Amino acid sequence: MKAIIKDKPGPGLVLKDVNKAKKLGPREVLVKIRRASICGTDVHIFKWDEWSQSRINPPLIVGHEMAGEVVEVGDAVTQVKVGDFVSAETHIPCEHCVQCKTGRMHVCKNLEILGVDRSGVFTEYAVIPETVLWKFSPEIPLDFASVMEPFGNAIHTALVTDLTGKKVLITGAGPIGLMAIQVAKASGASLVISSEVDPLRIEMAKNNGADIVINPIEQDLVKSIYTISPDGVDVLLEMSGNKKALEDGLKCLTMGGIASLLGIFGGNIDLNLDSLVIMRGITIYGITGRKMFETWKIADELLKSKKVDLSKVVTHVLPFEQWEKGFELMLNKQCGKVVLNFD
Ligand code: NAD
Ligand code: ZN
Numbered sequence: 001m002k003a004i005i006k007d008k009p010g011p012g013l014v015l016k017d018v019n020k021a022k023k024l025g026p027r028e029v030l031v032k033i034r035r036a037s038i039c040g041t042d043v044h045i046f047k048w049d050e051w052s053q054s055r056i057n058p059p060l061i062v063g064h065e066m067a068g069e070v071v072e073v074g075d076a077v078t079q080v081k082v083g084d085f086v087s088a089e090t091h092i093p094c095e096h097c098v099q100c101k102t103g104r105m106h107v108c109k110n111l112e113i114l115g116v117d118r119s120g121v122f123t124e125y126a127v128i129p130e131t132v133l134w135k136f137s138p139e140i141p142l143d144f145a146s147v148m149e150p151f152g153n154a155i156h157t158a159l160v161t162d163l164t165g166k167k168v169l170i171t172g173a174g175p176i177g178l179m180a181i182q183v184a185k186a187s188g189a190s191l192v193i194s195s196e197v198d199p200l201r202i203e204m205a206k207n208n209g210a211d212i213v214i215n216p217i218e219q220d221l222v223k224s225i226y227t228i229s230p231d232g233v234d235v236l237l238e239m240s241g242n243k244k245a246l247e248d249g250l251k252c253l254t255m256g257g258i259a260s261l262l263g264i265f266g267g268n269i270d271l272n273l274d275s276l277v278i279m280r281g282i283t284i285y286g287i288t289g290r291k292m293f294e295t296w297k298i299a300d301e302l303l304k305s306k307k308v309d310l311s312k313v314v315t316h317v318l319p320f321e322q323w324e325k326g327f328e329l330m331l332n333k334q335c336g337k338v339v340l341n342f343d
């Protein structure tokens with residue numbers, strides 16, 4: 001079978017023929033991949049940045065966002081059957097640490113990530129533990145089903161608090177920020193402001209329903225926010241991984257406001273916590289992944305009911321063979337979400 005692989009340390013990826021798994025473990029499932037989407041993490045691995053060098057052990061099949069069909073199940077599998085359509089939670093919990101045992105599998109101590117710590121999904125058939133499979137509703141188009149995983153990031157980050165009647169600032173309108181705009185709108189936020197620096201994504205933020213979009217390069221974000229809302233915003237969703245966006249975003253929060261942080265900064269950043277957070281009574285949530293599986297249930301419902309429309313986020317569905325074009329689009333940020341079609 002064909003697979004997109006990091007075959008050796010260094011930049012780039014290759015498309016190669018590899019052997020299909022011969023024997024499944026008792027709780028493993030063989031999934032015929034139908035769609036897979038490219039995530040920023042895959043781009044990090046492609047580039048072979050510092051993080052990938054410290055984390056990835058080639059050869060490795062990359063990719064983790066997927067939707068596909070169950071074609072074979074291990075002896076002890078009970079949760080899915082052949083023919084089921086599934087997406088996958090890509091954080092694989094150990095199921096026996098204290099977090100897993102107490103209903104917090106998303107912060108499992110022994111977490112393994114698909115396509116990072118173990119063989120991924122940019123291939124024709126992937127082996128995935130049954131624990132992480134999500135049978136998505138048949139109303140959800142295949143092209144969007146692989147995007148349920150990053151969509152879950154948007155949901156998990158946005159819904160740390162009730163957004164009804166709240167003013168929300170979302171810094172960064174990459175694919176996840178765009179989806180968060182729609183989640184905030186669907187949740188009854190009274191005002192959704194997006195900040196973004198890239199022209200294409202500024203347009204996409206508007207198209208995804210942001211009431212106001214601010215480009216912090218052209219306009220001072222903090223001044224603009226306090227002009228729009230003299231009390232600041234109630235909630236900050238940080239989805240850029242940019243230090244200045246976080247710092248200004250915190251300044252935009254009303255006293256006692258809430259910050260939910262998803263963006264990855266890739267190293268130390270220095271902030272004046274005394275004045276930005278402590279003396280202003282700000283609550284900060286760190287978000288990793290999705291809650292298993294309450295986030296998935298919400299994702300499913302929002303897509304099934306069409307409260308969120310991912311056609312405004314998925315800009316490209318490419319045949320799998322054009323994966324290089326997909327990575328190029330991602331590298332240049334000339335896209336929303338890029339989905340690879342394996343059919
Ligand atoms: P992305 O890189 O496509 O989007 C980030 C966006 O922020 C870009 O459009 C960029 O132009 C914009 N940006 C950069 N500087 C800005 C600034 N100063 N102000 C406003 N916008 C600015 O990433 P994505 O896939 O949408 O993911 C969002 C973030 O979440 C990334 O940092 C990613 O690494 C992180 N992430 C975290 C988790 C987690 O579990 N915590 C999971 C997935 C992704
Ligand atoms: Zn665990």
